[in-house]
Amino acid sequence: MLDLKLIRANPEKVQELINRRHGDYNIQPIVELDRASRELETNRSQLSAQGNEIGKLIGQKIASGSNPQGEEIAQLKTEGNEIKTKLSELEPREKELKAEIEALLLELPNLPDESTPIGKSEAENIEIKRWGDEYISDRQNILPHWEIGEKLGFLDFKRAVKVAQSRFVNLVGAGAALERALISFMLDTHISAGYAEVMPPILVNSDSLQGTSQLPKFAEDSFKCSNDDLWLTPTAEVPVTNLYRDEIIEATELPIHHCAYTPCFRREAGSAGRDTRGLIRLHQFNKVELVKLVAPETSEAEHQALLENAEAILQALKLPYRILELCTGDIGFGAAKCYDLEVWLPSAGMYREISSCSNFKDFQSRRANIRFKQAGKKGTEYVHTLNGSGLAVGRTMAAILENYQQPNSTVKVPDVLQPYLKREVL
């Protein structure tokens, strides 16, 4: 959520930054509603003050011996009632205005960081790094991961569809073990880098989804439980960031670094027909997520470090990848700045997204009301939140099944996973 005071103080600048994004956003209605609501609030609070004054006076009079049923008190009560009548008109209007402003603010995306390259669409993202070219196989006829996976008996799409729907998979035998090994390897690596592991609820309530900005705009992207105010989490970002919702953290507790493995659930509304085969776009997938809550002045450096922590997994697995710096036309709703990691998929001859590392600055913390306090300093400040996949496990499995494929249609186990899987070839 954007800072209303910032919008008020600098509407042109805010509008200019928001215009850099894809989509049409207009802050003018907010500016006007805000003006009206402040005027109303000033009037209302003056009236309330009068009412409080009368209430106090009645109390004092009765305490000092006035007859509660007497003329004088009755007169004051009448005055009190008059004020109450006026208030009963102003109060609902003020509430309504504030709710309207809130609703509009919740629909507004974050301002892109000044350093985010300006561009209209993903075509204008900037590749800033390429790693592992030497690991790109020159072999022809590499089977797509779903074919090698089914051939080796690791991936069972058919039965998963029977049990659930299309876009689900059942992992079998070494397939399940590989998934588990990847999760453990990723977590162990991040824990060594100083992240504290959490295993949060994966059903989350609406407040949590609003806190990290999946709601209200993106309701159709998540699965909702019909009898409860609970949703299947689309990413661990939601439960982990919201762990701290409505809290005031001691400055000395920052930075907070968490890693978490969770399944993730997405309805993939609007992507019908895309990536229908394989592990790339499922309704349920596993992901290890990195989440940070940090002091504002450190968030840029923390973002770079987060990106490196995600890269470290790809590097350890010797999977070729590139980094894109997303342009203003492609960054997510809540992000001010974002890097995507894309892994090389030989069967497709292209890089596919495997991690997205975003700095939300105070956008989520404002929504989720996550603040920190410096001892001895007055007031509180919003933390900055960041997160990134480290990594999407299913897509990592896909990359391994392809990049580590051998001519005899077996798959070599990456060195770092061998201790987990206790074998060299799948």
Next chain:
RNA sequence: GGAGAGGUGGCCGAGUGGUCGAAGGCGCAGCACUGGAAAUGCUGUAUGGGAGCAAUCUCAUCGAGGGUUCGAAUCCCUCCCUCUCCGCCA
């Protein structure tokens, strides 16, 4: 799911209609005392909104939302959560 008891500031805890944003204690900060410290004493110590250049003034907040009242932490209603007992259960 049933029965009962509760939810008050960073923490503990008092407060059942009137000057309560809230006693007292702990914690924390500053000052005094000390060679230094402990102990002690004094002072201060919530968050958010609005008005104002500012000092400051003001509104809201005692789990959440409604209601009664001139006035609600206190009374009424709904919901959420915690604890105890029973039931069910991986």
